[in-house]
Each structure stands twice: as C-alpha cells, then as structure tokens.
Amino acid sequence: MFKNIIVDRDPWSILVILITFFLFCLALFLKGFSHDCLLECAVFLVSLKLILMNRKQSKLGTKMETRLEEILNTTLRSGSNSASRPL
Numbered sequence: 001m002f003k004n005i006i007v008d009r010d011p012w013s014i015l016v017i018l019i020t021f022f023l024f025c026l027a028l029f030l031k032g033f034s035h036d037c038l039l040e041c042a043v044f045l046v047s048l049k050l051i052l053m054n055r056k057q058s059k060l061g062t063k064m065e066t067r068l069e070e071i072l073n074t075t076l077r078s079g080s081n082s083a084s085r086p087l
Contacts, residue, residue, distance in 0.1 A: 010055075013051045013054070013055065016047065016051060017047075017048065017051060020043075020044055020047045020048070021044065024040050024041070024043070024044040027040045028040060
C-alpha cells in the first residue's frame with residue numbers, strides 16, 4: 001500500500017514532506033503543546049495540501065495532453081481521408 005504512494009510521487013515532493021514533518025516535530029517538542037502547536041500543524045497541512053494539488057494538476061495535465069494528441073491524430077486521419085476522396 002505505501003509502496004504505491006511513494007513510487008507515485010516525485011522525489012522533491014517526498015523531500016519537502018519529510019523536511020516539513022521534521023520541522024513540525026521539532027517545533028512541537030521545542031514549543032510544547034500550546035497555541036503555537038496549532039499554528040505549526042496548520043503550516044504542515046497547508047504544505048501537504050499544496051503538494052497534493054500540484055500532483056493532481058500534473059496528472060490532469062498529462063491526461064489532457066494525451067487526449068489532445070488523440071483528437072489531433074483522429075482529426076488528421078479523417079482530414080486526410082476526406083482530402084483523398086473525389087468531390
């Protein structure tokens with residue numbers, strides 16, 4: 001289960017998640033469980049959300065590019081078929 005999660009992400013995203021998590025744990029132990037803990041947790045969650053949104057947009061862009069290439073190829077094929085037919 002976790003292998004698919006790690007393989008699916010790029011290495012820079014994993015590095016950012018690990019650094020953010022490390023800094024979150026460090027701040028948690030240095031500042032203790034106080035109001036600042038909620039702030040640190042919010043920063044960690046926003047960082048994760050941005051990384052997940054970036055991944056989703058990247059996959060969507062790849063899917064759109066593939067679909068546009070299919071449409072272009074289909075259009076070119078149908079255009080070449082209609083051009084070869086006599087009127």
